[in-house]
Amino acid sequence: MSRILAIDFGTKRTGIAVTDELQIIASGLTTVNTKELIVFLKDYVATESVELFLVGEPKQMDNSASESEVHIVKFLAKLEKAIPNIPIKRVDERFTSKMAFQTMIDSGLKKSQRKNKALIDEISATLILQSYLYSK
Known part of the structure; x- marks a missing residue:
């Protein structure tokens, strides 16, 4: 089997998570500067x-698209062009940032460590991936 890679896209930085080859466990991989994201994914x-590829789909509470969706759609077009042989699936990512922050608190991270937005993005990507695995 192959891995599934989840992307929590952001305009500045993007969190990435990946499964093991058996697609059982979701693990945070890294956070990448969004400008370098396509190059990182091609190398990976x-x-x-x-x-x-699982890409988070941010939605408002009324189910309408989030403001950041415009940027994500542009990224998706670049990703499809750069790596056309890997399909892309969108996954609702509502509340993942809040859940990621709560996970950091529950894990006992100090307040200074919880300010690490890159870690929040990586955990968010992991939560997106984990929710997809549960739904399979």
Whole structure:
């Protein structure tokens, strides 16, 4: 089997999580400067077998698209062009940032560590991936 890679896209930085090859465990991989995201993903899939990209779909409470959706759609077009052989699936990402922050608190991280937005993005990507695995 191949890995599933989840992306919590942000205009400045993007959190990335990945499954193991058996697609059982979701783990945070890293946070990447969004400007370098396509290059990072191309390098990653050159060395690891990835069968699916999951990209968070931010929605408002009324189910309408979030303001950041415009940026995500542009990224998706670039991703499809750069890596056309790996399908992309969208996953609702409502509340993942809040859940990521709560996870940090529950894990006992100090207040100074919880200010690390890169870590929040990575945990958010992991939560997106984990919710997809549960739904499978």
